[in-house]
Amino acid sequence: MLYREAGDFKTTYRADNQTFPILFDRVGFWITLAVAWLIVPLVINDYWANAILVPFLIYAIAAIGLNILTGYCGQVSLGTGGFMAVGAYAVYKLMTAFPDVSMVIHILLAGGITAIVGALFGLPSLRIKGFYLAVATLAAQFFLVWLFNKVPWFYNYSASGQINAPERFLFGQAITGANAGPTAQYLICLAFVTFCALLARNLTRGTVGRSWMAIRDMDIAAEIIGVNPLRAKLTAFAVSSFFIGIAGALFFAVYLGAVEVGEAFGINKSFLVLFMCIIGGLGSIFGSFAGAAFLVLLPVALKVIGADLLGWPTQIVSHLQLVVVGGLIMFFLIKEPHGLAQLWRLTKEKLRLWPFPY
Amino acid sequence: MSADFLYGIEVLINGLMAGVLYALVALGFVLIFKASGIFNYAQGVMALFAALTLVGVMEGQIPFSHLINAIFGTDLHYFGWTVPALLAILVTLAVMVLFAWVVHTFVFRHLVGQEPIILFMATIGLAYFLEGVGDLMWGSDIKTLDIGLPQGGSMFVEDLTVGLGGEDFYGFFIDKLDMVATVVAAVLVIALIAFAQYTKQGRAMRAVADDHQAALSVGISLNFIWVLVWSLAGLVALVAGVMWGAKSGVQFSLSLIALKALPVLMLGGFTSIPGAIVGGLIIGVGEKLFEYSIGPLIGGATETWFAYVLALIFLVFRPQGLFGEKIIERV
Secondary structure, X not given: OOOOOOOOOOOOHHHHOOOOOOHHHHHHHHHHHHHHHHHHHHHOOHHHHHHHHHHHHHHHHHHHHHHHHHHHOOOOOOOHHHHHHHXXXXXXXXXXXXXXXXXXXXXXXXXXXXXXXXXXXXXHHHOOOOHHHHHHHHHHHHHHHHHHHHOHHHHXXXXXXXXXXXXXXXXXXXXXXXXXXXXXXXXXXXXXXXXHHHHHHHHHOOHHHHHHHHHHHOHHHHHHOOOOHHHHHHHHHHHHHHHHHHHHHHHHHHHHOEEXXXXXXXXXXXXXXXXXXXXXXXXXXXXXXXXHHHHHXXXXXXXXXXXXXXXXXXXXXXXXXXHHHHHHHHHHHHHOOOHHHHHHHHHHHHHHHOOOOO | OOHHHHHHHHHHHHHHHHHHHHXXXXXXXXXXXXXXXXXXXXXXXXXXXXXHXXXXXXXXXOOOHXXXXXHHOOOOOEOOOOOOHHHHHHHHHHHHHHHHHHHHHHOHHHHOOOOHHHHHHHHHHHHHHHHHHHHHHHOOOOEOOXXXXXXXXXXXXXXXXXXXXXXXXXXXXXXXXXXXHHHHHHHHHXXXXXXXXXXXXXXXXXXXXXXXXXXXXXXXXXXXXXXXXXXXXXXXXXHHHHHHHHHHOXXXXXXXXXXXXXXXXXXXXXXXXXXXXXXXXXXXXXXXXXXXXXXXXXXXXXXXXXXXXXXXXXXXXXXXXXXXXXXXXXX
């Protein structure tokens, strides 16, 4: 009954083009934002921040980034882990080189550096397409991880080869290092998620986003009608890497605090983020959130059920997790290749017509 | 001849041997890709799964014993018998055929006609699934696989070549297992080619690879051919799994050779069996020689990325690979 556009009259073009044309959606959006910004920080504790909320927010940024490249521009990338590593090491070098500059600037700069690296590895996409490109991005993944392992300058010649986030403050609160509280960690991630989601949403419905989608749907046809493939593909790689770099920087500096590159940013991370995009829905910002939430919650849920309730050994639970994740991916691809976002879309269609079937 | 040059040749030979193993995995990819257009990322995990099953059957392990123990509180591990290698291989082969049928019937039959990239993602899901199942069935500890293949360096070759390079040269060191693997791979490839060329099912397979609908209209059962192709890929996976397993133990890293097979395929072209072999050899030799000559200068361990970068550079100049069919794009 509530979910109707009937009676919600638009009197300006601006209102007509807004992101959420239906009143119910708009209210829902603002309520979600209000809960996330005002209520959650009051009740958050260490477990919720570290096990669920902070990784969810960070993976959501990474999934939005990959979704721009794969979902909107149709270029499959398996180099997400490598690009996250670029973000992490960039922010580490910046943090240690310029300790007085604000962390927000460092994280944004890390995203910018990752964007440059991403555009560089995106260059071959002009010649290489489809699977071939997916494998070509593996070159980025393995080369970058190797590079951060082998060149001591990147980890400031530390003996362990690890990078450790020094303590940095924002508005007098520690947001990185050992003393960072859950509220501060959560809020900084939330700020970046809000910023990234809004930016992505508005980019994808503007000129740039349309040229990406044209390239995705058929690149030769897009070229003929005047979309510059060089520009479209490289901007997609750069913007996508910008988000992924921010996610990598937050993942290292705020969430983990100490990182060994092969472990934290290996090929498995690339697959994980790709799965988030697939399960959530390719070509949908909401889907990125849904996919990230799903794949962050699933292991936690399995662990709670398997290890804590039933008392199974953790090893078996982790194997079961592989089976469940793999099975779910196949199930989704068979039943709903467009992911959770499509289910949500179908629900909304039904809601608009309710109580009539069509 | 100087000793350095001879060591270079030794590296080259060892590279060729490693390349054979890459080619073996790549071969499994090509088989499935040609017949069904599915780019099977799970090939490496299939090799792992086959090797795990082989070890498990030989040692008489009870499948899913860890899971059963966890649920019912029992303490089961072994049946208490061991199975001879040959019989165990047959049992494993039967398991792989069953696996082929299951995969086709429950997953890929429902995905016919989907975009290639969706199929690719489904195989990634399959890879995770199979890895989890393999670990649940047989446990995830590293196992040694011993089916009586010769191990260690070949003294014969070493003695034969010891005098070539003067004082500093001790003869070529070549692993016996690699030599066996090369022979087995050659036999397998010849058998596969013969199967595809001279048998009825082989012809049907090539027809399906050529054109699904035309094959269907002359009465070839697509379902049967696809199960057959997945079974053949299972056979190739078993051989690859046995070779790699005998060399470095049956463990998770075995499944990562699938990733190594990708650049091999890109070099050779996705649709060409000779391409898979030549690509495998080029990658094997290339990464060993690169590591030998340039590796020490830039910190070593270049093997992790060399293959991909080589393939990347190569593809920029020739997007369809060495032997692949020319890509023609139409609007």
